[in-house]
Amino acid sequence: MTLAAADFSFVSDLVRRESSIVLAPGKEYLVEARLLPLARKAGAAGVSELVEKARRHPDRATTQSIVEALTTNETSWYRDGDPFSQLGTTVFPQLLAARPAGEKLRIWSAASSSGQEPYTIAMVASETIPGGSSRVAITATDLSTEMVERTRAGRFSQLEVNRGLPAPMLVRHFTRAGAEWEVAAALRAMVTASQLNLAQPYPRMGPFDVVFLRNVLIYFDVPTKQDILRRVRTLMRPDGWLFLGAAETTLGVDAGWERVALGRTSAYRPIAG
């Protein structure tokens, strides 16, 4: 069964309007596969019936569930390794040396998904900074309210803790809670999670010392990427650091950044002015 062209364009327009995520033609199979469970749950016979319902009664809950079903939340602990080891060996020491004692470093995990990224940052801080949990404050945001709630809960399935979390970190920072694993209270206290759409105006926050904006720009078109990178820059300290995903760059998108090599990876720093 393939999705009617009109249904696909209704869904892709809606998703674009709400999240700026671009669903190019050819992604019909994705829309069909992701929306089918939603349709079933809503008691609709199929995806077209769900779309029809959303078209006639575009209430907040339906719209939001469609958008959330179409975002990719794939993530893992210490994703790609190097950005997080460099955070501990280079970025934190430099920033701490430049800040008055007692001042907290502010970190933003700007598409935090289910929480692996902000809690990895929290682990790196507590492993590399003496008294780390009191020197770092992490703001975790995501478009999806479900992901924000998961980050707040700080509970992960067995399958999730298997993905890239070093065993010594698992035993040090997690306890079992039934079939799941729960992040230690000290790490949870470092992370504040809230809903935020990167493509819309940002609330008052920051300035941030480090921003993780990883594996999310890939879903946007160039003007949206430009706009996000420019506004993220205004929320950063002049000597701050930006980490993007392995397949993302500011080069050719926003000229306001300098790319710096950090070990085997690279980070971006705002250019003054």
Add this chain to the structure above:
Amino acid sequence: MSEHLLEATTQDGACTLSAAELLPEESVRAVAEEIWLSFIGEEEFLIPLDGEAPANPFSAWVGIDGPWRGRVVITCDESVAQDLTRCLLGEETVGELSQDDVEDGFGELANVVGGGLKALLPEASRLTLPLVGANPPAHGEDMFVIQSIWRGQSVDIVISSVPLQY
């Protein structure tokens, strides 16, 4: 010893909670569903529905030995055990599976389910090596069944307390 278990054991250390109290159905299902998704396949769902009793029932079981002694038995049709083994082995499998392969693969599935359930218990316990066959040991009185459907066929997980030495 955790408080939960202190209340649950008598003076000689035996466990007084029932199998269903120790291993809530919801958690057992969560463990089994995860195993299906990661070992059997990304799109392989265990659905919480009752199925028809298998024509040729085949079982794999492991014992859990600690303050609580119990047994976890997975039962399905023999052909389903074959399909599960084939999925477990993934692309590696071509052609017919030997009876040995099925017993080994299905036994490993019981081992993984048993290990996942053992971790839900409040106190450290040991797992016995898996056994496989058409005639699992009889269930004791304190038992409960968790019924599921996989690819339209029934897969039962029976958890029981084992009163005597096994």
Add this chain to the structure above:
Amino acid sequence: MHALVIDDSRAMRRIVGGILSDLGYEVEQAGDGQEALNVLEAGRVPDLACVDWNMPVMDGLSFVSAVRANPAWRDMTLMMVTTESEHGQIVRALAAGAHEYLIKPFTPDALRDKLSLLGLVPVEVP
């Protein structure tokens, strides 16, 4: 690179061995800890051993302790691959000398993630 997969389940040895050989490993198998020690004593010392816990004859924890007791085998990386998943069991295995711990069930991606944590996977050049 050379890996030794130690598990009493043939299915499991095939799964783990298959993922490793796809990554370019030469894979040898053993059905329990004692068989694995025989392989080492015969001079075939792997770079990586994936070790199940519950096995007949000699279990995985005893195997890890035996390897750690012999300085000649110090360079071997040991990863438990087991259904034992209590916090306390993971602590025990690490204390005995295991470097990593992968809980069954796992996906191929999870095994690859662990190998890259251990620096045992060729790093892709972007």
